[in-house]
Amino acid sequence: MRSKPRIAFFDFACCEGCQLVVLRLGEELFELLEHVEVVSWREVMTTASDEYDIAFCEGSIRWQKDIERIKKIRETAGTLVSLGTCASIGCHNAIRNDWPLDTLRQTVYGDPEFPQGIITARPITAVVEVDYQTFGCPVSAPEFVKVFKAILTEQEYSPPNRPVCVECKLNDYPCVYEKNQVCLGPVTRCGCNAACTGYGDGCRSCRGLMDGANLEGAVRALMANDIKRHPIMERVVSTHGLSEADILQMFGAYNTWPKVERKDYQYED
Amino acid sequence: MKIEINPMTRVEGHAKLDASGDKVRFAVTEAPRFFEALVRDRSYRDVSHIASRVCGICAISHACAALKATEDAFGITTGPRIRLLRRLACYGEVLSSHALHLYFLAGPDFFKASSAFELAASDPEILRRGNRLKELGYVLCDTVAGRHTHPVAMRLNGFTFVPAEEDLTALLHRLENGLLDLQKTVSLFKGRIPEMERETEYVSLRHPLHYAFYEGDLHSSEGKTVPVAEYSRQIREEVISYSTAKYARWHRDSYMVGALARFNNNSDQLSPAAGEAAAELGLEAPCYNPFANTTAQIVEMVHCVEDSMNLIEQIVSTDHPAETDEPVIPVAGCGVGAVEAPRGTLFHEYHYDGSGKCTFANMVIPTAQNLANLEADLNALLPTLAGRDKESTALRLEMLARAYDPCISCSSH
Amino acid sequence: MQSSIRTFAAADLPTLLHDWVCSQPVMGPKERRDQPGFYYFDWIESRDAELKRLARLLADGYGATTIPPKTAFFPTREPLFRFATDGHVVPEKKEQEKDFLLVGVHPCDLAALSLLDRAYGYPPADGRWRQRRRLATIVGIDCLPDDYCFCTSMGTSASRDGCDLFLTPIDGGFLAEVHSSKGQELLQGTHTEEAREKDLLAGEDFLGKKIAATGPRLQTGLEEFAEILEKTDLSDVWERTAQRCYSCGSCNTTCPTCFCFDMEDSLESNLTSGVRYRSWGSCQLLDFALIAGGTNTRDIRCQRVAHRWHRKFLYLQRQFDRPYCTGCGRCSRACTADINIVDVCNELIKLAKEKK
Amino acid sequence: MTVSGQTMVIDYIPVPVSVLQVIDEAPGVKTFSLSAPQDEMAFEAGQFVQISVFGYGEAPFTICSSPAQRHHFEICVSAVGRVSNALHRLAAGDRVGMRGPFGNPFPLERARGKDLFFVAGGTGMACLRSVISHCREHRSDYGRLIIASGVKSPEQRLFVPDLRLWHQDDQTELHETVDKADETWQGRVGVVADIINEIDFNPRNIIAFVVGPPIVFRFAAQNFLEKGVAEENIYFSLERRFQCGVGKCGHCQINDLYVCQDGPVFSYSQLKARSEAVEATLPDS
Numbered sequence A: 001m002r003s004k005p006r007i008a009f010f011d012f013a014c015c016e017g018c019q020l021v022v023l024r025l026g027e028e029l030f031e032l033l034e035h036v037e038v039v040s041w042r043e044v045m046t047t048a049s050d051e052y053d054i055a056f057c058e059g060s061i062r063w064q065k066d067i068e069r070i071k072k073i074r075e076t077a078g079t080l081v082s083l084g085t086c087a088s089i090g091c092h093n094a095i096r097n098d099w100p101l102d103t104l105r106q107t108v109y110g111d112p113e114f115p116q117g118i119i120t121a122r123p124i125t126a127v128v129e130v131d132y133q134t135f136g137c138p139v140s141a142p143e144f145v146k147v148f149k150a151i152l153t154e155q156e157y158s159p160p161n162r163p164v165c166v167e168c169k170l171n172d173y174p175c176v177y178e179k180n181q182v183c184l185g186p187v188t189r190c191g192c193n194a195a196c197t198g199y200g201d202g203c204r205s206c207r208g209l210m211d212g213a214n215l216e217g218a219v220r221a222l223m224a225n226d227i228k229r230h231p232i233m234e235r236v237v238s239t240h241g242l243s244e245a246d247i248l249q250m251f252g253a254y255n256t257w258p259k260v261e262r263k264d265y266q267y268e269d
Numbered sequence B: 001m002k003i004e005i006n007p008m009t010r011v012e013g014h015a016k017l018d019a020s021g022d023k024v025r026f027a028v029t030e031a032p033r034f035f036e037a038l039v040r041d042r043s044y045r046d047v048s049h050i051a052s053r054v055c056g057i058c059a060i061s062h063a064c065a066a067l068k069a070t071e072d073a074f075g076i077t078t079g080p081r082i083r084l085l086r087r088l089a090c091y092g093e094v095l096s097s098h099a100l101h102l103y104f105l106a107g108p109d110f111f112k113a114s115s116a117f118e119l120a121a122s123d124p125e126i127l128r129r130g131n132r133l134k135e136l137g138y139v140l141c142d143t144v145a146g147r148h149t150h151p152v153a154m155r156l157n158g159f160t161f162v163p164a165e166e167d168l169t170a171l172l173h174r175l176e177n178g179l180l181d182l183q184k185t186v187s188l189f190k191g192r193i194p195e196m197e198r199e200t201e202y203v204s205l206r207h208p209l210h211y212a213f214y215e216g217d218l219h220s221s222e223g224k225t226v227p228v229a230e231y232s233r234q235i236r237e238e239v240i241s242y243s244t245a246k247y248a249r250w251h252r253d254s255y256m257v258g259a260l261a262r263f264n265n266n267s268d269q270l271s272p273a274a275g276e277a278a279a280e281l282g283l284e285a286p287c288y289n290p291f292a293n294t295t296a297q298i299v300e301m302v303h304c305v306e307d308s309m310n311l312i313e314q315i316v317s318t319d320h321p322a323e324t325d326e327p328v329i330p331v332a333g334c335g336v337g338a339v340e341a342p343r344g345t346l347f348h349e350y351h352y353d354g355s356g357k358c359t360f361a362n363m364v365i366p367t368a369q370n371l372a373n374l375e376a377d378l379n380a381l382l383p384t385l386a387g388r389d390k391e392s393t394a395l396r397l398e399m400l401a402r403a404y405d406p407c408i409s410c411s412s413h
Numbered sequence C: 001m002q003s004s005i006r007t008f009a010a011a012d013l014p015t016l017l018h019d020w021v022c023s024q025p026v027m028g029p030k031e032r033r034d035q036p037g038f039y040y041f042d043w044i045e046s047r048d049a050e051l052k053r054l055a056r057l058l059a060d061g062y063g064a065t066t067i068p069p070k071t072a073f074f075p076t077r078e079p080l081f082r083f084a085t086d087g088h089v090v091p092e093k094k095e096q097e098k099d100f101l102l103v104g105v106h107p108c109d110l111a112a113l114s115l116l117d118r119a120y121g122y123p124p125a126d127g128r129w130r131q132r133r134r135l136a137t138i139v140g141i142d143c144l145p146d147d148y149c150f151c152t153s154m155g156t157s158a159s160r161d162g163c164d165l166f167l168t169p170i171d172g173g174f175l176a177e178v179h180s181s182k183g184q185e186l187l188q189g190t191h192t193e194e195a196r197e198k199d200l201l202a203g204e205d206f207l208g209k210k211i212a213a214t215g216p217r218l219q220t221g222l223e224e225f226a227e228i229l230e231k232t233d234l235s236d237v238w239e240r241t242a243q244r245c246y247s248c249g250s251c252n253t254t255c256p257t258c259f260c261f262d263m264e265d266s267l268e269s270n271l272t273s274g275v276r277y278r279s280w281g282s283c284q285l286l287d288f289a290l291i292a293g294g295t296n297t298r299d300i301r302c303q304r305v306a307h308r309w310h311r312k313f314l315y316l317q318r319q320f321d322r323p324y325c326t327g328c329g330r331c332s333r334a335c336t337a338d339i340n341i342v343d344v345c346n347e348l349i350k351l352a353k354e355k356k
Numbered sequence D: 001m002t003v004s005g006q007t008m009v010i011d012y013i014p015v016p017v018s019v020l021q022v023i024d025e026a027p028g029v030k031t032f033s034l035s036a037p038q039d040e041m042a043f044e045a046g047q048f049v050q051i052s053v054f055g056y057g058e059a060p061f062t063i064c065s066s067p068a069q070r071h072h073f074e075i076c077v078s079a080v081g082r083v084s085n086a087l088h089r090l091a092a093g094d095r096v097g098m099r100g101p102f103g104n105p106f107p108l109e110r111a112r113g114k115d116l117f118f119v120a121g122g123t124g125m126a127c128l129r130s131v132i133s134h135c136r137e138h139r140s141d142y143g144r145l146i147i148a149s150g151v152k153s154p155e156q157r158l159f160v161p162d163l164r165l166w167h168q169d170d171q172t173e174l175h176e177t178v179d180k181a182d183e184t185w186q187g188r189v190g191v192v193a194d195i196i197n198e199i200d201f202n203p204r205n206i207i208a209f210v211v212g213p214p215i216v217f218r219f220a221a222q223n224f225l226e227k228g229v230a231e232e233n234i235y236f237s238l239e240r241r242f243q244c245g246v247g248k249c250g251h252c253q254i255n256d257l258y259v260c261q262d263g264p265v266f267s268y269s270q271l272k273a274r275s276e277a278v279e280a281t282l283p284d285s
């Protein structure tokens, strides 16, 4: 048996909700931690170490200096995990790229120049290669646990390429469309065990679009127009009266980062 | 002596503390995420969900403040059952957040441990208890709002899901056990809080009928009470060159929000067991010891647990609907919403156009409001530490900063 | 066992249910309290209120459950066995090693269970399915269609496949067809009477009403439909359908006749023991036909859509002589992309006619 | 647990078997010798077993040892994913789970008295070794035994001792090729399907067994067909990913055929009209 792998948690710009989800695992976390040695975790530990084998990184890249920091972490860690949507696909942080930085600074600080050193917001996956990706805002606890175990047992983990609908059905949850709510579940990567739809709220795609998601189909299904619909969908579409822009904005809430490739983006780095 | 603590550990978010000569500075280095800008142009449907992402620890408070502000803007008055359920969720959040602070963040200092894990190595039961209390708070939130971070079931004018009566009453038993855990918590922390005294202005919400968390008017210990909608005319926010969080002041150069401020302003409304806990801990209003913010948190935890039982009974006996399929009709308008987040008064303000798009947003975060006061306290504390070595001075300064339970990613949002 | 037809009064139903619940575990339909109109199968507790609710659903009729009753025999996710990573395996104790009763199964779902009997019974038979099927006593109940039902086209409107007792609501009570000795026993504790001519007519009347009220219809016979699928290039319809389809799999995960599944090992926190689970699969999901090396034999949505129809109405039709669709309409109800199975079938038929 | 067909009921519970020996075959490829459950393993060449590494999952592997060998059996595994990588970390003494054997074997009855032509691309040899061993053990039942084996590079050759044997004695005609030679390789360079064109054989008396990646299937089929070999005499053994091995889970379907039950050995004539048999799509169609 080799000695216990050393693990570290790091955070970049985010709400630190993912770390809370991890901490909330309680007994299960303590059991999992038996297999490792936690050497750095700023939110709960004072001591820190620059040597670790497995790094969990939460949050998005925001400062210029974050780039160096994440590269350093990548160099040190044998295994790097992006924790949650901020780290994997940018989350709400990336929405800010829709705006010029001066406008943002003016809006929030009343000074177009302050603070300095801010760059285009991006997930850590856009800067370094990660070995495991986890999604969710906050990270889906079952997925974190799965990945943690996969790492310790040297398994691959491919994020599920199936939509949330599958988990709704396997849990026998009513579809929220029947509650006259808009849901992005049919195009969103599952793995959250239908956390939102189980409580009657539509999925907001916090785990990001799954591969091969039929976005055009979704726009068509949700947009107010005169295609023939079955009664449930008819009610949803007529009450919410969504335009294409509304629908795309909904998808964009967590999925804005890939759009950074757009020509009209202002890069600030 | 030059002290630099960077980054501050066992706090939420990135900050650094440095002391050189007789001056201490507490700088927020967390990257701003520009939430006030990024909700602009977005639909009212998304606002509370985006807002809750400001902070993982006080997600419910942000969601509530955003929902209240939006409801205010749209002229919606929520029914009594909705308000009761939201209050319950707020209690859950206060309980979990305080438990996190007490047992995982600040706690280890009182036992000379560097982390909760180290603490657990010597006494696993302490960590287990902390975990149970934290979990109890989360379970309250889960039951009402689907989950704590980030709440799913809270929506404008109601909930997308309402817990069944059985689910609510099932909590009662856990809450009773929670009170037992809290008794042990009181004895554990009693007498361990460092002494210090610096009088300041204490600001919180105040409600005529109950110890305010979810609703109330804005109240200052200077003797002034105003409706929350007035907040921006009363409180001035100011950008500081070395910090991405803004500082705030009202009547004086700085003021304090959070558990101690609430205790000082509203202790007359505490539940009976909370009052007893305060007495046992030797906490009496007004208390001018900022370290006692931690003590006040224990008292508030007792209050939250005890009053939750009360709330559950009220919720079960009110059959006003809280769940609704009816869509909200947006109207052009401005609204302000304030709640007592675990760390103090939180304000959200939004303006909407007629189609329900957000045109302006402002969020005033408790930790930001506390920063000026924290610095003043640190500067008052430093001279009293003369004669100590660097390490113990640093630790004491750090403990004071932690006593404020700063929530830094929130403060720079 | 000779089949006989009896009647009993509606007022006796709650006591009857009470007897059943006291003698064995009972699974039956329930309505979600926070969402009226949403039905699901679940274990029935012996509380009065719960029995009253069940009696009401049976007497007044209830709409199709989203998850079909096959879940009683093949749960959405079930442990297959526990293992230790050192190679030790322990069969998972089956939850329901006892006999149990499944009540309130609609005719189309009875037909679906018998289709799965064929598929899972095809050698080598699925032991779990077979075991649970043997333990179950089934009480069917007749129903009236909603906008999505098309059982008449699938020949399942009057199915009694595999049921022990079948109830038809008639004025003031139920017609109870006894189909097995187990079914007979179920009636033992209640006062029943031999069905009279008038009762039998009322039963027929119910079926007649049901058939008349069933709107959507397949525009051709089933064997002809299989032939169309086999022989015609239908890509126009597949493509049109695929433009809308999300590949979300809800059509499969709600279908009473779908039987594909996935298996997954789940390790416990000690990393030395765990459980292998099996859960419902769906051929509409992107990864379903992924093979080693990264090739996916159905990576284009259109291929997956076509596969669904081919499998249901052609391949399985040829293998088992029955289409793997009962006309329950669940897939159309569940589809958030508004893909209606009957509409698509009829589009296919229309295209085939045009091509001729 | 017996040969499939006799196993009438299945509960998906594997039986534990021990790893007896692990042989490094080539980079990324290992052969595992496994103990037979109850010391007796009855199977026919071409059948596969479902191997579980507990905590990782289950995957199908063809038995690559001779059916005559009954106390233990071998599988040859290339590390591509979850189960196969986990297998590669095992050592003698470890235990894995086994279900099966399953699937249809190579049609050796039909092949009696015929010349047999084996084409193996890459790890395809893993699948053919068992049938080749069987034919050598029953040498008099068959005519010529022609083997064409192609790998990417010399180090990728599998079962080198067997190859040496097949080369040396006169029971088999072995033709080896590599895509890319190195200093150790003096033999043929080029694609394996071309060997079909270079050898004289009587197309009317040939039964061909082809196993390899899709490209090998396609070109081998084309070349055999051009030589005049009948469609029903060209056999493929196909791979899919699946869960059950017994025609229930649905993952392995090639149109209406189940690889696990109707296959994995199929004749070209069975596959050619089936759109999902990507291996049988001829290069020019």
Ligand SMILES: Cc1cc2nc3c(=O)[nH]c(=O)nc-3n(C[C@H](O)[C@H](O)[C@H](O)COP(=O)(O)OP(=O)(O)OC[C@H]3O[C@@H](n4cnc5c(N)ncnc54)[C@H](O)[C@@H]3O)c2cc1C
Residues within 6 Å of the ligand: A158, A161, C287, C290, C291, C292, C293, C294, D048, D057, D058, D059, D060, D061, D062, D063, D075, D076, D077, D078, D079, D080, D081, D082, D083, D084, D085, D103, D123, D126, D127, D238, D239, D240, D241, D259, D264
């Ligand atoms: C009848 C039969 C006989 C076989 N015999 C042999 C044999 O003798 N030797 C042998 O080595 N192999 C054999 N195979 C092939 C072997 O079963 C497969 O390679 C099997 O997938 C290995 O399982 P695994 O768990 O290691 O790989 P998996 O984890 O299943 O991964 C296999 C491949 O699938 C892809 N993949 C998996 N999941 C995803 C995803 N979510 N997204 C994208 N890509 C993904 C990857 O590209 C990976 O390369 C046989 C297959 C069959 C059907």
Ligand code: SF4
Residues within 6 Å of the ligand: A163, A164, A165, A166, A168, A169, A174, A175, A176, A177, A183, A184, A185, A186, A197, A202, A203, C250, C336
């Ligand atoms: S609620 Fe959303 S995710 Fe769930 S089934 Fe309906 S559309 Fe799919």
Ligand code: SF4
Residues within 6 Å of the ligand: C244, C245, C246, C247, C248, C249, C250, C251, C252, C284, C331, C334, C335, C336, C337, C338, C339
């Ligand atoms: S339910 Fe509808 S959208 Fe989903 S896979 Fe089936 S046909 Fe496609």
Ligand code: SF4
Residues within 6 Å of the ligand: C251, C254, C255, C256, C257, C258, C312, C324, C325, C326, C327, C328, C329, C330, C331, C332, C341
């Ligand atoms: S295919 Fe659709 S209508 Fe047919 S049995 Fe399945 S769910 Fe019912």
